[in-house]
Amino acid sequence: MLNRRPLSYYLLSTFFAAFLLFLYGPMICVYLLSFQGPEGGMSFPMRGFSLVWFETLFSAQGRGVGDLHNSFFRSIRLGLIVALLTMLIGVAAGMSFRRKYPGSNFVFYSAIASMVVPGIFVGFGISLTLRLLGLRPDWWYSGIGAQLTWSLPFAMLIMFIILGRLDKSYEEAATDLGASSAQRFQYVILPLILPGVIGIIMAGFTSSYEESARAGLNIGTGNTMPMELTGLLGAATTPVMFAVGTLTTLFMFSIVIATLLVSGSIAKRRQLRLTAH
C-alpha cells in the first residue's frame, strides 16, 4: 500500500494491542505461576521454578484437587457423545431448512430461544420436570439432553450459514444425471459441507466441555470438569489450580490443532482429486 496510514491507524493499533494484553495478561499469569516453586503462592514473585504443582496434581495425596481426574474423564465422555449427537441431529435439522415447510419457524425460533435463555433456567426447568415426574437425573440421559439444548442451536446456526452459501447448481446437476436423494447427499452435499460438519462436532464438544449451568442439576452423581473446578475455586490457596489451567489449555490446544489438521488434509485431498480429473 502506497498511501500513508492515518494517525487513527496507530492509535487503534495501540488500542488493539492493549486489548490483547487485557485478554492474555491473566492467562500468562496462570501459565507462569503453574511453574511456581514449592514455597511460592498464588501471586508473583515466582519463588523458584518447579514442576511440583503438576506433581501434586497427579500424586495420590494431591490436596486441593478434589475429584479432578474422574471429572475430567466424565467431561470427555460426555463431550464426545454430545458432539456426535449434535452433529447427527443438527445436520439433519439444518438440511430440513433447505425447503420451506410449516413449522420451520417454530424450529428456528425455539433454537434461538434456547440460545438466549440463560442456562440456569433451562437446567432448573429440566430438573423440576424430572422431579415432578419422579425421575432421578443421570448423566446419560438428562445430562446429555440438557447439554444438547445448548449445543444444537449453534449447530443449526452453522448449518444455516454454510447451506446459505451452497451453490444449488451442483445438486441440480446431480439430479439431472439421475442421482437419488441419498446419492445426492453422500456425493455432492456432504463433501461440500464437510468443513462445517467438522466445525459442528468441534463446537458440540467444546460447548459441552465448558458447560455447567444446564447440566449441573441434571448430571446426577459425579461432577464434570467445570463443576469440579468451580467448586475448588473458593478453597484454592496454592498454584495447583494454575497447573490444572496450563494442562487443560494444552489439551484444548492439541484438539484445535488436530481439528485444523484434519480439515486441512480433507481440503487438500479434495483439491488433489479435482486436479486429477
Next chain:
Amino acid sequence: MMSPRAASWLQATPFAIIMTGLVIVPLAMIFAVSFMDYGFAEIIPEFYLGNWTDIFRSDLAVATYATVLRQAFIVWGVTLLLGFTIAYYLIYHVRSNFWRAIFLAACAIPFWTSGPIRMISWVPLLGREGLVNQALMGLNLIDEPISWLLYSEFSVIVVYINMLTMAMVGPIANSMAKISPAVVQAARDQGATEWQVITEVIIPLIKPGIAVGTIFIVTAVMGDGFLVRAMSGNQVNTPAVAIMNEINAFQFPPAAAKSVVLLVVVMAFVGVLLRLVDIRKELAR
C-alpha cells in the same frame, strides 16, 4: 417416494423434540411451580401466591434486580465501546485478510482455557499481593494495597468485560464486513472525514450487529450466577445467585418465581431487540 415436506419434517423432528421437551416444557414447568406451595425439600402441588408476594415485598430481592440491571448496563456500555473500536480496526484498518484472520484467532485463543480457571487467573493480578497493587505501591501512588480490586463488584465487572467483549466484536465485525466498500468510498469521495464516515455511514448500517451483540451480553450478565459468586467472593447478590442459593436449599417454588421474573425481563428485552433485526435474514445473507 416421500414428499419433500414429510422429508423436512422427519429431518427436523429430533431437533424439535429436544427443543420442546427440554426447553419449552421445562420453562413452562418453572412457571407452573412458581404458583405452588413448598415444604422442606418438596413441592406441594397446591395453588400458592406467597412466592410471588415475597419477591416484591422484600427490599433485598428488589435490590438484587437493581444490581444486575446496573451490571448489565455497565458491561454493555463498555463492551459496545470496546467491541465497536476493535471491529472497526479489524475491518477498516487491517488491510490484509491474512492478518485479520491472525488477529481474530489471537483473540480466540485465551478462551481455550476453561471458564473457572480464567476467573481464578485474576487473583495474581488484582489480589492484595497482585501485580496491580505491587505496581501502584512501587510507583508510590498508594501506601497500602487497594482491597476492592478483587472480590468486589469491580472485579465482577472487569471479568465480565474480559469474557464478553468478543461476543460484541463478532456480530459487529460481521455486520461491518457486509457493508459494501463502495458506500464508504463514496462518502470519502464526497469529502467526509473518518469520524463522519463512522457516525453517518457505518453506525446506521451495523445496527443488526449491535442488536445481536447486545442480546449476547445482556442475557449472559442477567443469567449468570457462577461468575458473580466467584469474582465477588460471595459478596454481591444478583437474582441468579439468589435463585442458585434457593435451589441448593431445595426451595424450588420461590426459586421458580424469581426465575420467572428474571426470564420475563430478559425475554422482553430480547423480543424488543429482535423486532429491530430479522436474524433469519441476517444469517442467510
